[in-house]
Amino acid sequence: MGADIETFYDVIRRQGVTRRSFVKFCSLTATSLGLGSMGASTIAHALETKPRVPVIWLHGLECTCCSESFIRSAHPLVKDVVLSMISLDYDDTIMAAAGHQAEAILAETKAKYKGRYILAVEGNPPLNEDGMYCIVGGQPFVEKLKWMAADAAAIIAWGTCASWGCVQAARPNPTRATPIDGVIKDKPIIKVPGCPPIAEVMTAVVTYVITFGHLPELDRQGRPKMFYSQRIHDKCYRRAHFDAGQFVEAWDDEGARKGYCLYKMGCRGPTTYNACSTVRWNNGVSYPIQSGHPCIGCAEDNFWDKGPFYSRLTNIKQFGIEKNADTVGMAAAGVVGAAVVAHAAVTAAKRVARGRNGNGSSNDKQTG
Amino acid sequence: MPEAASLIAADAVGTDSEAACGVVYVYEAPVRFWHWINALAILVLGVTGYFIGRGIPTMPGEASANFLFGYIRFAHFAAGYILTVGFLLRIYWAFVGKPHAAQIFYVPVWRKSWWSEVWQEILWYAFVVKRPKKYVGHNPLAQLVMFVMYTLITVFMIVTGFALYSQGEGSDSWQHKLFGWVFAIWPDSQDVRTWHHLGLWVIVVFAIIHIYSSIREDIASRQTIVSTMISGERIFRDDQRD
Numbered sequence: 001m002g003a004d005i006e007t008f009y010d011v012i013r014r015q016g017v018t019r020r021s022f023v024k025f026c027s028l029t030a031t032s033l034g035l036g037s038m039g040a041s042t043i044a045h046a047l048e049t050k051p052r053v054p055v056i057w058l059h060g061l062e063c064t065c066c067s068e069s070f071i072r073s074a075h076p077l078v079k080d081v082v083l084s085m086i087s088l089d090y091d092d093t094i095m096a097a098a099g100h101q102a103e104a105i106l107a108e109t110k111a112k113y114k115g116r117y118i119l120a121v122e123g124n125p126p127l128n129e130d131g132m133y134c135i136v137g138g139q140p141f142v143e144k145l146k147w148m149a150a151d152a153a154a155i156i157a158w159g160t161c162a163s164w165g166c167v168q169a170a171r172p173n174p175t176r177a178t179p180i181d182g183v184i185k186d187k188p189i190i191k192v193p194g195c196p197p198i199a200e201v202m203t204a205v206v207t208y209v210i211t212f213g214h215l216p217e218l219d220r221q222g223r224p225k226m227f228y229s230q231r232i233h234d235k236c237y238r239r240a241h242f243d244a245g246q247f248v249e250a251w252d253d254e255g256a257r258k259g260y261c262l263y264k265m266g267c268r269g270p271t272t273y274n275a276c277s278t279v280r281w282n283n284g285v286s287y288p289i290q291s292g293h294p295c296i297g298c299a300e301d302n303f304w305d306k307g308p309f310y311s312r313l314t315n316i317k318q319f320g321i322e323k324n325a326d327t328v329g330m331a332a333a334g335v336v337g338a339a340v341v342a343h344a345a346v347t348a349a350k351r352v353a354r355g356r357n358g359n360g361s362s363n364d365k366q367t368g
Numbered sequence: 369m370p371e372a373a374s375l376i377a378a379d380a381v382g383t384d385s386e387a388a389c390g391v392v393y394v395y396e397a398p399v400r401f402w403h404w405i406n407a408l409a410i411l412v413l414g415v416t417g418y419f420i421g422r423g424i425p426t427m428p429g430e431a432s433a434n435f436l437f438g439y440i441r442f443a444h445f446a447a448g449y450i451l452t453v454g455f456l457l458r459i460y461w462a463f464v465g466k467p468h469a470a471q472i473f474y475v476p477v478w479r480k481s482w483w484s485e486v487w488q489e490i491l492w493y494a495f496v497v498k499r500p501k502k503y504v505g506h507n508p509l510a511q512l513v514m515f516v517m518y519t520l521i522t523v524f525m526i527v528t529g530f531a532l533y534s535q536g537e538g539s540d541s542w543q544h545k546l547f548g549w550v551f552a553i554w555p556d557s558q559d560v561r562t563w564h565h566l567g568l569w570v571i572v573v574f575a576i577i578h579i580y581s582s583i584r585e586d587i588a589s590r591q592t593i594v595s596t597m598i599s600g601e602r603i604f605r606d607d608q609r610d
């Protein structure tokens with residue numbers, strides 16, 4: 001290792017992490033990424049030889065739940081290692097520097113690592129009023145985002161805010177909060193949705209990107225396939241009750257006590273792509289459904305406007321407040337049904353009035 | 369026989385009445401067979417789909433002793449496959465069958481006479497016109513309604529249905545390769561489910577109109593309708609030109 005290029009390994013060792021811990025970290029990460037038996041050594045080799053990739057972590061309109069999740073990564077080793085990689089650069093929430101000193105790091109990284117740093121974005125920029133609804137360091141966030149994105153290698157869109165917009169983008173979206181891919185068009189973007197995303201998913205994604213210097217395989221929606229290719233429902237431990245037809249019907253009923261399927265309570269597990277039912281939360285302790293609450297679909301686009309959360313069918317806004325597909329459909333079928341009955345009655349009345357052969361034809365070939 | 373065939377062809381492409389007298393064989397066996405299989409598939413899809421949307425009352429006993437919701441979903445998917453394969457075969461038949469077999473797949477919006485006959489039919493349904501026209505195939509209004517409320521909606525249901533199905537089959541499945549683009553339009557599949565569910569009600573409304581007007585036409589018009597989909601023969605009640 002030449003003295004001029006600094007590798008991740010150098011940095012980690014300088015931070016006091018032992019070789020043994022480093023190797024453990026590599027195996028853990030390889031496992032969670034599903035990289036196979038050679039994965040650990042590939043990661044170790046990359047971290048030992050490749051120049052360190054700086055990570056800049058910006059915060060826009062958000063609630064910091066992504067950061068909160070991230071620093072609670074299940075394995076302390078992962079957290080320590082990844083945090084020591086990231087806090088070196090810029091994350092205004094957890095970095096040591098502040099004020100002008102902190103802002104100076106942005107300019108420095110942008111210049112020194114042009115086209116080589118990773119931009120992780122938590123939250124999103126509001127576009128109304130020239131972005132005045134979110135000012136960071138005296139500058140609208142949208143400008144800072146564009147400025148830092150211009151020289152980034154790739155962008156990680158943390159959470160549902162950066163990926164889809166989230167609650168600040170809820171109808172009527174007064175600040176015009178816009179997801180990252182609505183503003184940055186010319187950079188590879190990886191979406192890691194969830195409100196917040198799962199800590200282990202975050203550390204694995206960031207490790208993958210800084211280790212290999214490119215994004216993992218993405219699905220059609222721009223999410224990493226390794227964590228978002230299956231629905232909550234596909235791996236839900238209550239699935240047996242779903243197939244059997246055993247549902248919770250009220251919060252305090254027998255079914256709720258027995259842990260039946262929450263489908264009828266509005267569970268969005270069947271339409272939500274995330275790893276909750278496999279990785280789970282807080283050291284694998286639980287996830288919403290396991291604690292008796294239906295999934296609200298927080299990793300999905302527009303989930304915030306898909307109420308009511310506790311009803312299977314989503315309300316359709318175009319038809320007023322409390323209308324879902326069934327109420328709209330039944331009303332339409334009712335109106336048409338009534339019209340048909342009325343029409344039939346008029347037809348019959350007219351025929352009776354005009355007699356059997358009242359259809360206007362000469363009926364020279366009566367059949368039946 | 370050859371001239372009869374050509375007259376029917378003329379009817380399907382616009383001019384009518386010439387062939388519309390006596391008994392005309394219009395719906396060939398494959399069309400009739402498809403019609404009733406398809407009706408059955410839609411009935412199963414509608415009922416099972418409704419319960420998929422709502423959930424069913426909770427079953428007693430062990431989860432391992434029940435699979436009712438699984439069977440309901442299975443019936444939905446099986447009927448979905450029957451509907452889809454039937455629809456594809458029906459498209460094939462539109463090319464090789466009699467010209468009337470193609471009627472539900474297009475509306476001749478470019479033809480002025482077609483529009484005026486749609487208007488004629490509307491007036492007939494509004495009780496303004498006392499004497500309907502005769503048709504070997506579908507009347508223009510029926511053709512319009514079938515095209516919009518049956519053909520287009522069926523395509524929509526097949527596309528959204530298979531997109532939803534691909535979620536269970538996984539992103540490597542052929543269903544996902546073929547229909548996954550639906551999620552580029554609605555990234556959240558809950559939307560796809562809402563639209564798929566609304567499609568059910570369009571079909572219910574269509575069924576009401578379709579059954580009512582078939583029976584009404586059978587009674588009040590100048591030709592048979594209901595028995596035609598059973599025997600294939602359209603029997604005209606008069607031989608007048610118009």
Ligand code: HEM
Pocket residue numbers: 270313410413414416417418420421422441444445447448449451452525526528529530532533534561562564565567568571
């Ligand atoms: C006449 C045609 C059809 C009707 C009326 C119909 C009706 C419905 C309804 C009402 C739902 C519930 C939607 C919701 O509220 O979530 C549903 C779900 C579904 N349908 Fe259909 N459907 C039709 C055709 C199809 C076809 C052709 C397929 C393809 C195989 C299909 C596959 C599905 C799937 C996969 C679901 C979700 C079920 C689940 O994951 O539990 N449907 N359908």
Ligand code: SF4
Pocket residue numbers: 232233234236237238239240242260261262263267268269270289295
């Ligand atoms: S609780 Fe939700 S995710 Fe689990 S099986 Fe039921 S519907 Fe699916």
